Amino acid sequence: MNLPACFWQDLRFGARNLARGRTFAAIALGSLALGIGGSTAMYSVIYAVILHPFIYKDAGRLMSVTMRSPEGRGNGSYYSVDHFLEIAQRNTVFEGVIASTWSDVTWTGEGDPQRIRGNHCTMNTFDVMGVAPLIGRATMASDAAEGAEPVTLLGYKFWQRQFGGDPAVLGRRLLLNGVMRTVIGVMPRRFMWRGADVYLPTLYRRGETPEGVTGVHLMGRLRAGVTIAQAGADLRPILENLQRQRPKDFPKTWRIQLRTFAETFPSGIQDALWILFGAVGLLLLIACVNVSNLLLSRASYRRREIAIRASLGASRARLCAQLLAESLVLGVAGGVLGVAAAYGGLQGIIAMVPPNTIPDEAQIAMNGSVLWFALAVSVAAALLFGLVPALQISGRDIARPLKEAGRGTSGTAGQRVLRGILVVGEVALSLMLLVGASLMIRTLISIQGIDLGFHPARILTLRIPFSDQRYPDAGRRVAFLREVLRRAQSVPGVVAAAVTTGMHPLGSRGVTVEVVGGGEPDKRPSLLFETSEKYPEVIGIGLLQGRFLTAQDVNGGLHNVVVNESFVKRYLPGGPALGRTVKIPDAFTIVGVVQDRLNRIYTNETLPELYTPYSIIGRSDRLVLLAPGRPEALEKAILAQVYSVDRGQPVTDVKSMETLLAENIYARPRFNLLLFAVFAGLGLALALFGVYGVISNSVAQQTREIGIRIALGASMRQVVGMVLWVGARLLGIGIGVGLAGSLASVKVLSGLVANVSTFDPYSFAGVTFLLFAAGLFASFWPARRAARVDPVTALRDE
Secondary structure, three states: OOHHHHHHHHHHHHHHHHHHOHHHHHHHHHHHHHHHHHHHHHHHHHHHHHHOOOOOOOHHHEEEEEEEOOOOOOOEOEEEHHHHHHHHHHOOOEEEEEEEOOEEEEEEOOOOOEEEEEEEEEOOHHHHHOOOOOEEOOOOHHHHOOOOOOEEEEOHHHHHHHHOOOHHHOOOEEEEOOEEEEEEEEOOOOOOHHHOOEEEEEOOOOOOOHHHOOEEEEEEEEOOOOOHHHHHHHHHHHHHHHHHHOHHHOOOOOEEEEEEHHHHOOOOOHHHHHHHHHHHHHHHHHHHHHHHHHHHHHHHHHHHHHHHHHHOOOOHHHHHHHHHHHHHHHHHHHHHHHHHHHHHHHHHHHHHOOOOOOOOOOOOOOOHHHHHHHHHHHHHHHHHHHHHHHHHHOOOOOHHHHHOOOOOOOOOHHHHHHHHHHHHHHHHHHHHHHHHHHHHHHHHHHHHOOOOOOOHHHEEEEEOOOOOOOOOOHHHHHHHHHHHHHHHHOOOOOOEEEEEOOEOOOEOEEEOOEEOOOOOOOOOOEEEEEEOOOHHHHHOOOEEEEOOOOHHHHHHOOOEEEEEHHHHHHHOOOOOOOOOEEEOOOEEEEEEEEOOOOOEOOOOEOOOEEEEEOOOOOOOOEEEEEOOOOHHHHHHHHHHHHHHHOOOOOOEEEEEHHHHHHHHOOHHHHHHHHHHHHHHHHHHHHHHHHHHHHHHHHHHHOHHHHHHHHHOOOOHHHHHHHHHHHHHHHHHHHHHHHHHHHHHHHHHHHHOOOOOOOOOHHHHHHHHHHHHHHHHHHHHHHHHHHHOOOHHHHHHHO
């Protein structure tokens, strides 16, 4: 018989065996479905978010040109319009160079004004990105001609949300930032370059700032055959020339770095996904060990069958091939169920993904690559869990199984030892998963338990995105905000209202500070809050020295500043703070010192802070309001006050501080916790089932011995204790191995753990107790059954 025929015959035989052993098949397939399903679901996320998130043509050749100082300072890959044009025209290494923005765009003329996300891109953007519109057309040379009508292309999600996917949107005219633009196309679902709602093709010219655009992101498509090193050498003299012309726009020392598209726009949870993928790999390994243990248990019932086959001339290789074919049937069947489980669980994972952490282009789905992965994992799992039992059961000793026919099915001593080793492995792997889950729990509890010093559930926040067309200078923006503040403060239920750039505990923008007469400048950043006089009342910040900003400071745009305790400790240790002058870079006089308030929640620390009047620069766009109860009741009234000042000014991100924290701070640790907890819970269940199976098998093998002990006067407590000791010994060894493995592996979790040490003793102690107690509970039921053995029946059966 040729090999393919043997192989197919073995597969059919294996399928029939599974059909006969329905209980075994159900348990084994369930274990594999959990392991393979979890791995497949996580791989589908990894594939979509990290491995293949973009649809752009040859995305690996799309390069951002980054300039940074050795300390990491600089504007990265953002340049002024003039600098962009110079680089685009003089380089010889790119096929095409594009500029793009992440812009607030105001859409007016159709109901309430809306702030939408825009991308002021160069005319050649769609050619360089290599993606054609879903409907309509991309830009043409005629769109850049003098006097040509402005055009726009819509993002797919915006098209569906605002226009219901109506193709008749082509040719429609939209008033965007005060400019009437004609819709000429809609981009495909996964074309989400900068996550834009609308793409605004723009003709950039030297010395101009179209629609207020002063800086753009630069990206070029590398020519075929050009290396990154060659590109850097070509671009360096261009950038050096620009630095000589405008030295203030560049760091004194810098280096060029060309980064691919994926490197420029990575997922914010990339590291977490790889760690979770490793965690689900442990779950798969536990499932394989569990199935291997089941196969060893089942092997004791097949020893005589295999021995007869061997006595009739079957070689060990032939027997192994047959047994591995049966494992392959089991693995593939488990893989099919796993894919079904992954399909069902994937939507749950997607729903848990924190907002704004994965590329907008990523499309998480069960596709061909994911299915091939599932098949490969199924085959690998079949070899993993089937090889050791196959080698054990196909051993060369054929006499003993034939002699022992009819004398029980206890299996060999080697098989019993191997099953014990496998259970130890299951317990160890389960403990490692439980330690990870425990650290995630402790992290989330620690972050949520931090005393913020105020009540997030009583604060309403909203953003007022100004457009440079509507509010081109600081004076107009300040006048608008002053009037909005006055009206908001008069709304019933508003305790206090303030304007600010940043918020606690989310922080604000960093600035370099110089204290006049303070010795050597400290280059570490401090946080700058451009705010109004009632911000401390909203956030609950107490005053320590001097005073906070007053209405006179804010309305007059006076150069007074208030600092926090951490600022004084860093810059003015041991000396008076009031009256000192700081440069940021303009000179400000310190008039007050306030309490520290947490501004780095992940590390539970407070950086130095400065509070200046928002009226000086006029770039504040965040309104925060304190309410006596739930702030959502104020939403309509506050929006009405904003629109009463300017009907055409959009308002966005209207949320309570509680919601803001849930989306921006708690979402990532909650995502890590939920997935780790699911994987750890499943791993624990599988490990406990392994313990139960081994103890049950041990009890079955010792039925005669237990019957004799009971006949000689052994009490129920003694019999139960004897059986529990077997389980406790396996659990103890497994826990010891698991603790050693956990101590070696928790360093990998350091990026996911906040405010808790990765060697947190409470986490290790808690999961050790949980696993040991649960393992003893799983061992108790076989022990209880052993204690009820009828000695007469046991001896007669023997």
